Amino acid sequence: MAQQKKIIRLCFALLLFITYVYAKNITVNVGGPGGVLKFDPQNVTDASQGDTIVWKFLGGNHNVVQSDGLASCDQSQTTGFFQSMTNPPTGTFQYTVQEAQGVLYYFCSFASHCQNGMWGAIYVGGTAPASLTATTASPTSTAGASAVPSQKSSAVKFVGDFKLVTSATFIVLTLIKFLF
Template identity: 50%
Template sequence: MMSLQQRNSKKLIALILACLLIGSTFAAAETVVIEVGGGGPENLKFVPQEVTANKGDTILWNFKGGNHNVFESSGKHSCEMKENPAFQSLTNPPTGNFTLEITAEKDTITYMCSVGSHCSAGMWGVIYVGGTEPPTFVKPTPSNKANKDNDNNASENEMNNTGKVAGIVIGSIFGFAMISAIGFLLVKRCRSKQRTVPTAEGIKRVVDNTDQATKDTHKAKLENV
């Protein structure tokens, strides 16, 4: 016969297992956010247009502006409303959000905006549940976004570095040209001063030559007399 302690131990183990199961279920569930519109003809779209989800996840459509709704459609890329839709939202719900809980293991859920010609302008979406997405579908993961941001930052840094190097080279050439021009002007000025300023020896030579010329002239006059 099972003792009271053994029964309590089994109940405790069952309770722990149940808590772990419930915790793992809630931990695995995610909220997939889809932005709706934004106002203006260029914002007639759901972003992202195609997403993936699993059973237990919640799809949250966040209305960004404009007159839009979420209505289950009859198929992928279709702009025909389903006769008995499993879900549909109000146009511009007061809360600004509309949610749908995923209950199927596998499914492909399609939806559209039924306002005017919004769907034909591209306002439709697809939810792939439980791995039903086609092979060509690329999931928008945070790592992909981070890699894209890193690539953009690397390109921007490369452009900035190239601009800095070009600036340094141009500045160096301009500075060298200025220094060369100033040096040339200084040398030219010094040479000009050397040519125009008389020296004591030069003045003495000019005076001696003048005296000698005067003496020669006076002597020639005396001889002629």
């Protein structure tokens, strides 16, 4: 019986380890001083299932509303769409990515912000296209826009991943020591 409890504890610790290693927070800045109408970055190109997108409100009246297409200024018709308050009291809005693959689109529905280019996309599971360009605007939009994805060098990504795995390994080993 004691051996079974140890195995269950170990499995639980490994589950925590896997979740910690692979999930990350991705910050998207919203607006800014002087009436800035943008999400920065406009397109998140490296999201994975379990990651948390954190929209950080920097100034101005803004919100985050899920839509059904790139540069669309219409609220999503899908069940369970995400939507923040305008200027949340915490200064942030968070969404944990549930999808394994796909694209999540969003925009600011305040005034004419979306029509002025305040929209973005979250590419999940390696779905980002080589070139990110909206060639046509949505029916409610008046102008197209383009965005270039931010690229990280593989060396920078490796160092970040190494630090994350090292930290997670330390936590799991501490848990195992504590549990056994």
